[in-house]
Amino acid sequence: MVGVTGSSPVPPIFFAMDKRLLLDWYLNKKLSMMEIAQSQNTTHAKVYYWLKKYKINRRSWRDSAYLNHNPQGDPFCIKQKLTTNEKKLLLAGLMLYWAEGHRTNKHSVEIANLDARMLQLFAQFLRQICGLDEQKLTLYVQLFKGFDKNEARAYWSKALKICPEHIAITPHTDTRSKAQNQKSRFGIARIQVHNYKLKNWVDKQLQKYIQSFKI
8 A cells, every 4th residue: 555645635644545456355355344454454444435535335234244144155046048847947936936935024035834845846946946055045844832843853854855954943832723733743844045135036037927927
């Protein structure tokens, strides 16, 4: 960094940061302002000053949080060229999401059901069409308190090919429920992928498909 002197409006305690390097660090390498400051042995305030000086738009809080949770980039990669069967899978995934998905959640892709076949198909959609990182796939199971948690976890793990450590089981909280009234002893399962970018993509694809029918 070069010291700034003379009649420059920049305070002398500040040092000019190379714009090209700053663009590379902040926009290409996705470093945070604090990470840049630490790497250059300077302060957060100075990095902020030069971002503003060079009119480099700062990331929103949402985008910063996203980078913190996904330091390697998006944990999904949408497949562009689809076979005939993959096109069918795409439409099946979108229809399942439309019918059974929790679409009001702005941050996650979610779908819940007790029918394992339905969730198997949606999981295949996430893996094959969305190219989802397996580590981002989580299953939440709501189970009647009298049923065996280990049995339920083993069932859903095998059915959906999900690591048991990625399956969270919570007890059914409705005290009016009876064991004999439960439709499945394995509970109701909910697939969740907490990623607003994937959520936005799925929503846009669904809207595009619906609009193709001029509804």
